[in-house]
Amino acid sequence: MFKPIIAKNLREIKQGKIIGFTDENISKLLISKGILMGSIASLVRESPFGQTYYVKIDGLRFGLRKNEIDVIQVTEL
Amino acid sequence: MRKIAILGNPNSGKSSVFNRLTGLSAKVGNFPGVTVEKKVGTIRLPSGLSVEIMDFPGVYSLHPNSKDEFIVTSILTNPKDSHFPDLVLYVADIMHLEKQLLLFSQLVDLGLPIILVLTMKDLAEKDNLKIDLDILKSAWNFPIYPINARTQEGMTGILQEIDLQLIQPGISPQQQYKLSYEEQNAVNGLNEVITSNNVYQTLLVAHYYKQLPHLLPAQADKINKVMSRQGFNSIAFQIRETMQRYDGFTDIVRKAASSGTFKVSRLSEKADEVLTHRWWGLIIFFVVNFLIFQAMFSWASYPMQWIESAFGWIGGLVNQAIASPGWSSFVSDGILAGLGGILVFIPQIAILFFLLTILEDFGYMARAVYMFDRLLQKFGLNGKSLVSLIAGGACAIPAIMSTRTISNQKERLITTLVTPFISCSARIPVYTILVGFVVASTHRIGPFNTQGLLFMGLYLLGIITALLAGWILKQIIKSDERSFLMIELPDYKVPDFKVALQTAFSKTSSFVVEAGKVILLISMALWVLSSYGPKSKMEASRRLVGEMVVAQNLNEQEAADLLANKKLEASFAGTIGKWMEPVIKPLGFDWKIGIALFTSFAAREVFVGTMSTLYSLGTTEDYGTIQQRLAAEKDPVTNQPRFTMPVAVSLLLFYVFAMQCMSTMAVVRRETGGWKWPIIQFLFMCTLAYLSSLIAYQILS
Numbered sequence: 001m002f003k004p005i006i007a008k009n010l011r012e013i014k015q016g017k018i019i020g021f022t023d024e025n026i027s028k029l030l031i032s033k034g035i036l037m038g039s040i041a042s043l044v045r046e047s048p049f050g051q052t053y054y055v056k057i058d059g060l061r062f063g064l065r066k067n068e069i070d071v072i073q074v075t076e077l
Numbered sequence: 078m079r080k081i082a083i084l085g086n087p088n089s090g091k092s093s094v095f096n097r098l099t100g101l102s103a104k105v106g107n108f109p110g111v112t113v114e115k116k117v118g119t120i121r122l123p124s125g126l127s128v129e130i131m132d133f134p135g136v137y138s139l140h141p142n143s144k145d146e147f148i149v150t151s152i153l154t155n156p157k158d159s160h161f162p163d164l165v166l167y168v169a170d171i172m173h174l175e176k177q178l179l180l181f182s183q184l185v186d187l188g189l190p191i192i193l194v195l196t197m198k199d200l201a202e203k204d205n206l207k208i209d210l211d212i213l214k215s216a217w218n219f220p221i222y223p224i225n226a227r228t229q230e231g232m233t234g235i236l237q238e239i240d241l242q243l244i245q246p247g248i249s250p251q252q253q254y255k256l257s258y259e260e261q262n263a264v265n266g267l268n269e270v271i272t273s274n275n276v277y278q279t280l281l282v283a284h285y286y287k288q289l290p291h292l293l294p295a296q297a298d299k300i301n302k303v304m305s306r307q308g309f310n311s312i313a314f315q316i317r318e319t320m321q322r323y324d325g326f327t328d329i330v331r332k333a334a335s336s337g338t339f340k341v342s343r344l345s346e347k348a349d350e351v352l353t354h355r356w357w358g359l360i361i362f363f364v365v366n367f368l369i370f371q372a373m374f375s376w377a378s379y380p381m382q383w384i385e386s387a388f389g390w391i392g393g394l395v396n397q398a399i400a401s402p403g404w405s406s407f408v409s410d411g412i413l414a415g416l417g418g419i420l421v422f423i424p425q426i427a428i429l430f431f432l433l434t435i436l437e438d439f440g441y442m443a444r445a446v447y448m449f450d451r452l453l454q455k456f457g458l459n460g461k462s463l464v465s466l467i468a469g470g471a472c473a474i475p476a477i478m479s480t481r482t483i484s485n486q487k488e489r490l491i492t493t494l495v496t497p498f499i500s501c502s503a504r505i506p507v508y509t510i511l512v513g514f515v516v517a518s519t520h521r522i523g524p525f526n527t528q529g530l531l532f533m534g535l536y537l538l539g540i541i542t543a544l545l546a547g548w549i550l551k552q553i554i555k556s557d558e559r560s561f562l563m564i565e566l567p568d569y570k571v572p573d574f575k576v577a578l579q580t581a582f583s584k585t586s587s588f589v590v591e592a593g594k595v596i597l598l599i600s601m602a603l604w605v606l607s608s609y610g611p612k613s614k615m616e617a618s619r620r621l622v623g624e625m626v627v628a629q630n631l632n633e634q635e636a637a638d639l640l641a642n643k644k645l646e647a648s649f650a651g652t653i654g655k656w657m658e659p660v661i662k663p664l665g666f667d668w669k670i671g672i673a674l675f676t677s678f679a680a681r682e683v684f685v686g687t688m689s690t691l692y693s694l695g696t697t698e699d700y701g702t703i704q705q706r707l708a709a710e711k712d713p714v715t716n717q718p719r720f721t722m723p724v725a726v727s728l729l730l731f732y733v734f735a736m737q738c739m740s741t742m743a744v745v746r747r748e749t750g751g752w753k754w755p756i757i758q759f760l761f762m763c764t765l766a767y768l769s770s771l772i773a774y775q776i777l778s
Contacts (some may be wrong), residue, residue, distance in 0.1 A: 024312045029563055031319045032138040034176035044346075048355045049451035052460075052562065059341040060176060061349070061566040063447030063460070068563055 007073040011053070011066075015042040016074030018057075026071045034060060041074055078119070079128045079243055082162035084149070084184065086177045087135035088567035090196035091168045092438075092576045093226035095132040098235075105583035108152075108160065113145040113481060115160075116583070123233075124240045131160060139183045139281060140315045142561070143484030147288065153187055154281045155291040164190050164242050166235070171195040171208060171223060172342075172568070175330045182253045182322040186277035190246035191219045192238050198223040198231065207335035216329045219247050227573065253325055254318055256280065259308055266303040270296055284311050342568040345440070349566070353444050362445055369432045370470060377424035384424075388417035407604055415600025418682055419593045422472060425502045426588050429471040431581035433464070438572040443564055450562045456544040457551025459483050460562055462492040466543065469499030470536075473741045474591050475584040477748055487556035491547050493748055494758050497741050498543035500536045500733065503681040506700070507732045508535055510685065513704050514725030538733050546761070592680070592740035599679035599739055603650065607676070607687075610648035618647040645691060650675065664731065664767070665724040665774040667712075677737045684732075723777035727770040735766035 007019060018039045021027030035041070035057050044054045044061075051066045083098075085091040096103070099118025108115045116132040133152075134145040141147040152158045165184055169177040174195070184191055193213070201208070201223075210221050220238050224231030256264065256276065263283040264276055271292075273279045286292055286300040351357050392409040399405035436442050442464060450460030458466075461483045468476035476496050483489040500508075512528045520527040609615070622643050626636045645651050654672035661671055673687040689703050710719040736742065736759045745755040 024316065025559060026561070026563075028140070028312055028315050028319070029142055029561060031316060031323070032140065032142075032179060033563065033565060034173075034179075034323075036320070036323055044349075045353065046355075047353070047448050047451055048359050049449070051451045052447060054349070054353055054447065054566070056341075056346075058176070060173065061345070063443070063450065063562055063564045063566055065450065065562045068561065 005075050008075065010041055010043055010055070010069055010072050010074050013074065013076055015040075016076055017041075018072055019075050020073040021071050022073060023071045026068055030068070030071065033062070034058065035062070035072070040077070041072060043069070079126070079163045080160065081128055081130050081164045081166060081239060082160075083130065083132045083166045083168060084180060085135060085168035086137055086170075086180065088173075088565060089135065089168045089170050089177055090226050091132065091135055092580075093573045094166065094168050094194055094196065094224070095130065096573070096576050096579055097226055097229060097232055099130050103579060103583075105586065108148050113148045114478075114583075120236075122240045122243075123237055126240065126243070128239065128243070130166075131162070136180060138179050138319065140284065140319070143482065145481050146484075147285075150281060150285060151289055151291070153184075153189075154278050154285070154289060156278075158291065162189065164192065164239065164246070166194050166239075167191050168194045168196060171197050171201045172204070172206065174208065174334070175327055178326045178330070179319060179322055182326055183277070185217065185219075185253050186275075188275050188277075190242050191217075192235065192242060193217070193219050193221040194235060195221065195223040196226050199225045199227070205335070208330075209333040209335075212333035213329065216326075227571075252276070254322055257314065257317065259310075260314055263304065263307045263309050266307060267300060270299045270303060283309060284315070345566075345568045348569055349444065352441070353448060358444070358448055362448065365436070365441075366467065369429065369436075369467075372432060373425050373428045373471065376428050380424040381421050384421050385417065388413055388420075403608075406608065407601075410608075411601045411604030412597070414604075414686060415597040416593075418600065418680060418686075419589060419596050421682075422502045423585055423589065426471045426475065427581045427585045429468065430475065430584040431577050433468060434577040434580040435572040435574070437464075438570070438576060440567045440569040443566050446564055447562070447566060450564075453547075454560075456547035457488065457491040457554075458495075458544075458547050459485060459488040459492070459560060460564065462488065465492050465496050466499055466540070469496040469501060469543075472501050472503075472588055472592070473497045473499070473738065474588050474744050477741065477744050478587060480748070485556075485558055485560040487551075487554050487558060488560055490554065490749065490754065491550045493745055494550060494754065494761075495543040495546045497736055497738065497758070497762065498539050498546060498734070500539040501681075501738075503738070504535075504732055506682050506685045507677075508532060508729065510688070510700055510704055510707070511725045511729050511732075514707070514720045515722055515729070535729060535733055538730075542734065542765070591744050595740040595743050596680050600683075603676050603679060603683070605649075606653070607645050607648045607650035607672075610644075610652060614647040614652075615644065618643040642691065645672070663774070664770040665721075665727045665778065667719065670724075670728065674731070674737075677732075679739060681732060681737050721778070723774050726777055727774035730773050731766045731770045733766075734762055734769060736762035 005019060008016060010016060018035070018037055018041055020037065021030065039058045041055060041057045044056055046053055047063070053064050053066070053069050055062050055064050055069060083091055083095050095116060095118070099120055102120060103116055103118040105114060105116050113134060118130050119127055120130060121127050133149050136146045136149050139150045139153065141150050152160045155161060167181045167184060169181065181191070181193070195208070208223075210223070213221055220242070222231050222235050222238065224235070254277065260280055260283070264279045267279050267283055271279065271282060273282070282289065282292070282300070283304065286297055286304070292300070352361060392413050395409045395413065396405050399408060433442070446460035446463055449463050453460055453462050462480070465476045465480050468479055473496050477493050480489045480492045483492060512531050515531060516527045518528055522530060619640070622636070622640045625631070625639060631639065650672050651668070653675050654668040657671035657675065658668045661674070666674070669691045672691060673684045676687045677684045685703065688707070707720045708718065711717065712719050742755040742759060745758060746752055749755070
């Protein structure tokens with residue numbers, strides 16, 4: 001059956017497949033570090049002072065700020 | 078000499094490879110015109126040919142994101158640059174190969190001969206990850222060497238390969254990136270202005286012509302005219318390029334890899350559950366830092382004593398060897414005292430940077446940056462400022478130089494401006510002497526020694542002030558530039574001690590060079606100011622001492638100390654101290670403290686030496702003796718003790734806040750490109766010092 005792809009925020013669904021980015025400047029940096037369309041991303045935890053996130057992407061780990069993680073659009077696996 | 082560049086991502090193991098290749102020949106300098114650290118070493122190849130190996134900053138892409146990343150793009154777009162390499166050693170982590178080839182793919186398109194060096198061979202073997210090198214070789218036509226940088230395994234092969242490649246460079250395969258119609262148009266347009274036989278190089282110029290230093294202004298203008306006719310969307314094109322490159326090499330790597338192409342380090346993830354935990358993470362961070370500083374102070378105390386006694390010994394020799402008392406004093410009190418004042422801090426700086434590099438190499442610093450980013454952002458700083466702030470605990474000079482990794486200019490500037498508030502090594506001798514006047518050494522609060530708590534309080538005061546100053550600067554300095562964190566948290570690994578030693582060495586030498594020239598010059602100038610004075614005054618003081626010696630029946634040593642004391646009072650430095658007195662009187666300071674404050678502007682620790690001369694102690698720098706003498710000092714008018722608790726508190730506050738380090742100002746000038754910021758910093762810090770001392774003294778007395 002046809003299943004529509006709905007773009008979601010990684011902070012909401014914690015884990016998903018990256019289907020796009022919403023900001024050119026930030027996405028330019030993200031993709032140069034290997035955070036790509038099709039990558040599997042999961043949010044592991046929030047930093048002690050909040051608003052910074054420990055994110056796993058394809059075997060790599062990143063510390064991303066809220067405005068950085070919010071650029072990543074994911075879909076449920 | 079032929080040049081070989083080591084390039085790769087930040088966490089690729091680049092530094093280890095550089096270290097293994099160059100060993101002790103490595104030297105640290107700056108890329109000309111910019112303040113980006115450059116590591117260079119000369120080695121002899123098996124053929125007997127000597128070549129220069131340069132370690133470039135670790136970058137993900139030739140599309141840069143910070144000042145130190147830009148240097149790579151700037152050099153590689155200019156074949157005439159004296160750093161332009163004849164050959165590239167591209168270092169990538171075999172465990173994350175699929176994510177570390179973006180820069181490689183760009184270098185291929187620049188037409189550079191490349192040797193691909195794959196690190197972490199040992200880990201890959203342990204993990205049963207096999208890469209079919211033939212598939213990679215046939216795709217790119219470059220030699221590939223898997224190595225274990227820790228054990229030297231595979232290094233001989235690389236050296237032989239360098240020889241081969243320099244004689245007969247590998248043929249560059251086809252272009253990895255196919256330019257879009259618009260990009261090709263831009264390149265065609267630029268070809269009318271610049272001569273380049275490499276398409277990708279021209280494309281990079283199209284992206285960055287506004288910043289590239291090797292373009293003449295006239296050229297940049299022409300390029301600007303050409304580009305304004307083009308619909309060139311730099312960011313969109315960068316994204317397109319990056320994605321296309323990934324598509325290209327991902328397939329190749331996946332074909333070559335035996336099992337999953339990226340390895341998840343379960344151990345790292347387990348460790349992070351604790352090390353980056355909301356509470357545990359913070360607790361561990363503070364414990365780690367406490368231990369680091371504990372180690373720095375206790376380990377460094379021995380070599381510091383050796384250095385001090387060595388200088389005492391040399392000073393004695395000088396006094397014997399040079400007959401003229403003027404010259405012998407100039408050499409021992411001017412030059413040697415200055416040199417000693419610099420060298421004595423080497424152990425602390427070296428130990429701190431050694432331990433910080435170990436933590437960095439282990440993978441911990443990236444986690445600390447991640448944990449503290451949000452907090453520091455509130456104060457106008459960046460998570461990466463944390464490294465500078467910690468390093469500031471030893472010396473602001475290398476600390477300020479390590480702000481170069483902060484890409485946002487405003488955050489970098491604020492970090493540079495507030496780091497000197499962190500109590501550095503040079504403040505410790507001053508604190509040590511003065512805390513004794515605030516509370517007795519036997520006083521306790523609960524189980525804690527009060528002097529120890531006071532010491533910690535002074536450190537804390539510095540840290541809090543740094544943050545508050547950051548907050549104020551954040552409101553004042555305007556900037557539209559966006560700030561990013563986006564930090565990779567690499568796999569934890571066993572730290573490379575050789576790299577840590579090398580880094581400690583290079584940071585320490587940057588301190589010696591930067592601080593050395595300034596402190597030495599000022600030390601000599603101060604010697605002149607404190608040895609000479611208005612002729613009539615100097616003679617009067619000599620007569621006075623003569624009379625006092627007879628009247629009080631002083632022995633030879635006492636007479637010499639008294640003479641030094643009275644000479645200093647009559648000297649230019651003494652005159653300046655007396656001029657200062659009306660200004661510093663409200664802070665509880667007299668002209669003697671005025672002289673010490675004035676001389677401290679060379680470097681804070683000079684306070685101790687000046688005090689011992691002022692209080693006729695000859696050259697002793699024994700804290701106990703100085704403390705006793707200060708305690709015995711009476712105010713000539715009131716006949717009360719001169720060093721009371723309010724005076725000591727006021728003086729301590731002054732030393733916590735005031736910018737009393739010309740070397741730091743010189744480095745700030747260089748890093749910010751002008752005198753504007755160091756002057757603002759100086760005024761800001763000194764005003765704060767003056768006001769807080771004033772308020773404290775007026776309330777307490």
